[in-house]
Amino acid sequence: MAETFILTMLLNFITLVKTAKNASSGTNKRRTDYCLYFYGQPKWWPRRTKRKQSKHKIELRFDVANSIIFTEVQKQKIADKLKNRINSEGIIVLFESSERSQLKNKQKAMAKLVGLIEKALTPVKRRIKTKPTKSSKLKRLEKKKQQSNKKQLRQRPGL
Secondary structure: OHHHHHHHHHHHHHHHOOOEEOOOOOOEEOOOOOOEEEEEOOOOOOOOOOOOHHHOOEEEEEEOOOOOOOOHHHHHHHHHHOOOOEOOOOEEEEEEOOOOOHHHHHHHHHHHHHHHHHHHHOOOOOOOOOOOOHHHHHHHHHHHHHHHHHHHHHOOOOO
16 A cells, blocks of 8 residues: 555656756756656657657656655665666666657656566565475375385395
């Protein structure tokens, strides 16, 4: 229940995030007041029949260490479970370029991020040890007796 609450908070936080444009150079610039950044190519392209896939590519960056959504314990869990996806700066970087629309790629990247975090925060189920039933114990002992009788019958008779 707590994980679903956290995920709804994350989704609400994601809807607030916008990409900031650097007015001087025309390139995307990461904002410092959010923990989630989108970086993509501009939406315009030359009028050709073949559109380059790199124009639709989205790079999503989520700063786990500085996020205000998660507690310290949850941040540690995320850092432990997703250590292969987190870079040296403590940021999860995801790329998505499967669709021809930046908006669809952005939605897919957000869904991928939510899935990763949800999987990282789900508690691991403990294995419950099972005991053998009474009948299985009796069967095992019966087979043992049969095997010992078989081996005794194979021996030479004592003279």
